[in-house]
Amino acid sequence: MTATPENEVPPVNAFTIDVEDGISIAMRDRFGKRIAQTQRVLTSTRKILDLLARHDTRATFFVLGQVGEAFPELVREIQVAGHEIGVHGHDHHVFHKLDRQQAREELVRAKSVLEDLTGEKMRGHRAPCFSIDESTSWVLDLLLELGFEYDSSVMPCRGVGYGWPGQSLDIGPMDTPERRQIMQVPLSVTRIGGREVPALGGSYFRLLPLGLSRGIFKRIQAQRPVIMYLHPYELDPEPYPDFYLRELARAPLKTRIRMRSFWLRRKSLMKRYERLLSEFRFGRIDQLISETGNA
Ligand SMILES: [Zn+2]
Structure with a gap:
């Protein structure tokens, strides 16, 4: 690990939250039953707002359009607390299952709900289930067409059902299929046991010992900002x-085991x-893009 020289302010990392209701998404995607967004998303997101307030930290919240409609x-609470708001789709459909027109409708709807609520232009986007990869890269051009300035959906590793191995690990302009460029803010990955994994989010972050997660954090931060997700x-x-x-x-047993593992x-x-926020410096993605000189 490269030590941060004295007197140098440590780099800002990004704390990001994908605001969605886990119950209604699981009911639809796992069991084929559509239900409204539940109050759980409200109570759990407020816990995150309290956590960030305790640490005087600003973050980026990628919000599902449906959450904006329901709550x-x-x-407004997220906005008033000084956080950045971006788009996480409207109905949480992965792009592999949408054609361009359906994807456009999904994005336009979410964007207009969130822009009406905040009075701010939506600059950033995160795909449901990190579903932008080689086969759905056309979404990057669609995002530019709709006025988005950056995307934070690329997970540069091979995961189960997600991931785009071989992509840059750094924040920077990314070529699109239609030969344009969009700012890309890839999620952090690290090598464990010979393969790249998203160690600082989801199940990996929950299950790895905290000491190991902190070591991974420092290792990545020595090279580039860490982009965490929750x-x-x-x-x-x-x-x-x-x-x-x-x-x-x-x-089926396989589904039961998988769903239980999330607990x-x-x-x-x-x-x-709490520990990470006490130890490391985090900020909003838009802030990070301008601080790293890539804006
Ligand atoms: Zn999501």
Whole structure:
């Protein structure tokens, strides 16, 4: 690891949150049942707002258009607290399942909901399930067409159902299929056991020992800003409602195991974030882009 020289302010890393209701997405995507966004997204996102306020830290919230429609007060709370708001799609459809027209409708709807609520232009985008890769790279041109200035969807590793290995690990302009460029803010990955993994978000961050996560953080930060991601439901330790548990009990074993895995170490996750926010400096993505001189 390269030490930060004395008197030099450590680089700003980005703290990002994909604001979505885990219950309604799981009900639709796993069990084929559509339900409205639940209050859980409200309570869990407020926990994140409190966490960030305790550490006097600003972050970037990529908000689902549906969350904005169901809970407009939440979008205003995020904005009033000084955070950046970006778009996370409207109905949380991965781009692999959409054609260009459907993707456009999804993005336009979410963008207009969030712009109406905030009175601000939406500059940033994060795809549901990091679903921008080689096969969906056309979305990058669509984003430029719709006026987005940056994207933060590329996970430069090979994951299960996501990831675009071989892409740059650094923030910077990225070529699109139509020979334009969009600012890309890739998620942080690191090499563990011989393969690149998104160690500072999702299940990896929940399950790895904190000492190891801190070491990985320092290692990446010595080279480039760390881009972390979090979902509000990861900080929700309360059991899901009975209607969800009934569906889960009927699901195939593989689905049951996968869905249960999302609950491991949820209760201790807040403490881990408290520790990181005390130790490292975080900011909004738009701030990070201008500080790294890439704007
Ligand atoms: Zn999402």
